[in-house]
Amino acid sequence: MTAWRLLLTRPADDCAALAETLAGEGFFSSCLPLLDIVPLPVSDKVRQGVAQLSRCSAVIVVSKPAARIAVALLDADGPHSLAMPWFSVGAATAQILRDHGLDAHCPEEGDDSEALLQLPRLREGVSLPGSRVLILRGEGGRELLAERLRELGASVEYLELYRRDLPAYAPRELPRRIEAERLNGLVVSSGQGFEHLRQMAGDAWPTIAQLPLFVPSPRVAEQARAAGAQTVVDCRGASAAALLTALREHPVPVF
CATH class of the missing domain: 3.40.50.10090 (Rossmann fold)
Structure with missing residues (x-):
């Protein structure tokens, strides 16, 4: 098992499939779907x-x-x-x-x-x-x-x-999940997924923005940096393979 502990935010079915793929490669992840199709x-x-x-x-x-x-x-x-x-x-x-x-x-x-x-x-x-x-x-x-x-x-x-749509969650569910499961990386699959992430973060965004954020494209990377995300990794794609490549190339943060 690697030291990465990731929050996945895709729609529910895609989130579960990505979590299964990551687990097979030794990566821990937690699903919090932020897009409801x-x-x-x-x-x-x-x-x-x-x-x-x-x-x-x-x-x-x-x-x-x-x-x-x-x-x-x-x-x-x-x-x-x-x-x-x-x-x-x-x-x-x-x-x-x-x-x-x-x-x-x-x-x-x-x-x-x-x-x-x-x-x-x-x-x-x-x-x-x-x-x-x-x-x-x-x-x-x-x-x-x-x-x-x-x-x-x-x-x-x-x-x-x-x-x-943004699924309904209890207030502060995002920061609670990050803290409870000791997550050290965030994954979003689109610009709207990132906007929902910010919305869910609320006043905890300045702290959450310090976590590495894996995004699918230069456009979403620019959007995230403009919003204050401090470490943005452009995976150049939303596939599991693209994410796995980025995870293996990027060092796990030390907090």
Whole structure:
């Protein structure tokens, strides 16, 4: 067992899966999910977006929840001819799409927007005149991805499928958990996850901000540093493999 004792904050199912993976590698972790995935009502806009998928040059799915909701919508809407390439940042999201028979691609190395933008198949698809990209996501997020795609000449639209709520916890549950379990590192999987972490920290944030914070991207790293986090480690991806690499490269703090 390593000296790292980590707080995991992903949605409940993903949190449990990551904890199991970490335990197999000798890392102690404690799950405190700070994101509750809530599917949005199926609006006319969502129905229209699904109906018009075949007109897209490429579809980008930014997360596993977005992929799960998307394939459920496709099933409910009936048979589709969807020969266009689908893309995701992470391999787990791509696998959900492939299991549904979709032509899904993701970076082999790195699981962030920058790695995705370097995929030749994606760049080829958006380089064609009149190319149209649809990004399936939760409320907010991945603005950099859309900006870069537009710079490459693509028309980019969003279809928001879910929101991320903060689960209900007793007051001061976050600092209590950190102290009771002697945790010495924090892991967040998104910008909103970090904002929920700060919210849960309350007036204990200046103390909690001293703990190493593992984040998935440069954007979230910048967000955390601006909020006062003192030691921010950019894992360059939200996968378990990316986190494990960062944990092995970063020294355990001594308090």
